[in-house]
Amino acid sequence: MRIGIDVGGTNTDAALMDGLAVLAAYKTPTTADVSSGIVRALEEVLKQSGVAAGAIEAVMIGTTHFTNAFVERRRLLPVGVLRLALPAAIGLPPFTDWPGDLKAAVEGRSHMVGGGVEYDGAPLAPLDEAAVRRAAQDMRKAGLRTVAISAIFSPVNADMEVRAGEIVREELPDAALSLSHEIGRVGLLERENAAIMNASLADLATRVVSSFRQALERLHIAAPFYISQNDGTLMSAAFVERYPVLTFASGPTNSMRGAAFLARAKNAMVVDIGGTTSDIGMLLNGFPRESAVAVSIGGVRTNFRMPDVLAIGLGGGSRVRQDGGQVSVGPDSVGYELTSEALVFGGRTPTATDIAVAAGQATVGDASRVAGLDRGLVTAAVETIHDMLDVAVDRMKTAAGDLPLVLVGGGTILVSRQIKGTSTMVIPEHAGVANAIGAAIAQVGGEVDRVYTYETVGREKALAEARQEATAKAVAAGADPATVGIVDVEEVPLAYMPGGSCRVRIKAVGDLKHGSGRVR
Numbered sequence: 001m002r003i004g005i006d007v008g009g010t011n012t013d014a015a016l017m018d019g020l021a022v023l024a025a026y027k028t029p030t031t032a033d034v035s036s037g038i039v040r041a042l043e044e045v046l047k048q049s050g051v052a053a054g055a056i057e058a059v060m061i062g063t064t065h066f067t068n069a070f071v072e073r074r075r076l077l078p079v080g081v082l083r084l085a086l087p088a089a090i091g092l093p094p095f096t097d098w099p100g101d102l103k104a105a106v107e108g109r110s111h112m113v114g115g116g117v118e119y120d121g122a123p124l125a126p127l128d129e130a131a132v133r134r135a136a137q138d139m140r141k142a143g144l145r146t147v148a149i150s151a152i153f154s155p156v157n158a159d160m161e162v163r164a165g166e167i168v169r170e171e172l173p174d175a176a177l178s179l180s181h182e183i184g185r186v187g188l189l190e191r192e193n194a195a196i197m198n199a200s201l202a203d204l205a206t207r208v209v210s211s212f213r214q215a216l217e218r219l220h221i222a223a224p225f226y227i228s229q230n231d232g233t234l235m236s237a238a239f240v241e242r243y244p245v246l247t248f249a250s251g252p253t254n255s256m257r258g259a260a261f262l263a264r265a266k267n268a269m270v271v272d273i274g275g276t277t278s279d280i281g282m283l284l285n286g287f288p289r290e291s292a293v294a295v296s297i298g299g300v301r302t303n304f305r306m307p308d309v310l311a312i313g314l315g316g317g318s319r320v321r322q323d324g325g326q327v328s329v330g331p332d333s334v335g336y337e338l339t340s341e342a343l344v345f346g347g348r349t350p351t352a353t354d355i356a357v358a359a360g361q362a363t364v365g366d367a368s369r370v371a372g373l374d375r376g377l378v379t380a381a382v383e384t385i386h387d388m389l390d391v392a393v394d395r396m397k398t399a400a401g402d403l404p405l406v407l408v409g410g411g412t413i414l415v416s417r418q419i420k421g422t423s424t425m426v427i428p429e430h431a432g433v434a435n436a437i438g439a440a441i442a443q444v445g446g447e448v449d450r451v452y453t454y455e456t457v458g459r460e461k462a463l464a465e466a467r468q469e470a471t472a473k474a475v476a477a478g479a480d481p482a483t484v485g486i487v488d489v490e491e492v493p494l495a496y497m498p499g500g501s502c503r504v505r506i507k508a509v510g511d512l513k514h515g516s517g518r519v520r
Contacts, residue, residue: 004440010275084115111135116152190303233445258438273411446473479510
């Protein structure tokens with residue numbers, strides 16, 4: 001018995017599953033304090049199913065808390081930054097190209113010291129331990145409580161980051177440490193940015209995890225709970241407290257994983273229409289296609305794993321406007337106030353949901369309240385909605401042929417015809433809570449991202465070693481060894497490096513081992 005929960009900007013969704021069967025599902029508006037919305041969703045799925053709280057074995061939660069905090073520049077801590085790179089990387093110091101307001105909110109003290117390794121793991125320069133200690137002492141004098149540590153090519157060889165962390169811990173025993181090799185990939189600046197972002201969320205992570213724990217305790221659910229991360233796998237509550245940044249974009253990932261499960265689809269386009277936005281992505285082997293380029297979060301470039309998702313301002317709460325002969329839908333939305341602001345619920349704001357009801361596509365609220373809408377407006381708005389989705393799907397395709405499409409989310413009522421560029425279009429049962437189902441079925445993962453010298457190691461041996469290491473990481477994180485499999489292999493030749501160098505990224509996933517408390 002598992003419960004999946006997804007906390008979005010408009011709705012909080014929950015699904016209770018017994019194995020692969022969905023026993024109950026519920027959608028409720030997200031509350032300002034978030035926790036009470038979670039409690040309400042949990043209460044309802046337990047009531048619908050008749051399942052006792054003590055029978056729940058695990059709870060999986062997807063949340064937008066941390067993404068929203070960073071984007072909105074709220075509840076962030078000043079960060080001490082330690083870069084191990086000298087004599088290299090002097091020209092672009094930490095916080096390069098950050099938005100001014102965000103830099104002002106997050107920048108504490110920055111230090112660059114000797115250290116780092118080459119692409120093959122050999123030392124670039126010895127670690128200047130004395131300089132690391134002086135930097136830590138400076139951060140202590142500044143009253144900083146969180147530190148981000150990065151080093152050149154640390155995903156290949158993390159020893160210097162680990163040692164620097166030990167020294168910082170001696171000087172700042174209560175500080176929260178973020179080591180870049182545990183968060184980002186090869187590429188110093190973007191990986192360092194991700195570590196800084198993570199460090200700035202240290203206090204919020206503790207508070208959010210505590211609120212989740214309290215919500216479960218209120219309902220006497222003693223089962224362990226996990227948080228879904230942005231690659232569709234799980235983290236323990238303790239790991240989230242250390243690395244909250246890995247939850248960024250977990251909502252779209254949950255929806256796509258849920259869509260794959262509900263539609264029994266491994267390779268398909270997915271459109272998730274929520275109350276505020278529509279997220280469009282591609283399923284490959286049942287997992288979201290990952291972005292191959294640096295992703296900007298709140299105006300900051302990062303390179304940790306993120307799904308390749310296009311978000312457009314189209315949802316059930318999108319405002320509908322008519323200016324002369326032009327009709328627009330979104331991008332602004334009434335959000336979680338849909339049930340009080342939309343016309344069909346007695347409000348005064350025309351929304352996309354009102355258009356769907358007026359067009360006869362949905363039976364939501366009081367249809368008589370939109371019976372008087374101008375038919376030309378309704379027709380034009382319906383066409384605008386479909387045009388927006390046509391263009392978005394076309395932008396996400398990487399080949400000219402038509403693709404199967406899985407449509408999920410509470411806003412599926414907005415679609416009344418097949419989207420252009422798709423071969424089939426499926427709206428599966430429980431599509432409205434696909435995100436919660438995606439959280440409930442989330443697995444445990446392990447990943448390797450490093451540079452190998454094929455001329456020295458040999459391609460087959462390097463790939464075998466990487467597969468074995470990724471599998472071992474998944475098992476160590478709590479996956480059942482019998483279920484672990486390789487779901488993604490990527491090889492990128494590095495022509496500018498000697499020795500047949502190739503960047504190899506391999507991802508392994510498996511089912512959560514029964515009774516495991518070791519999910520990272």
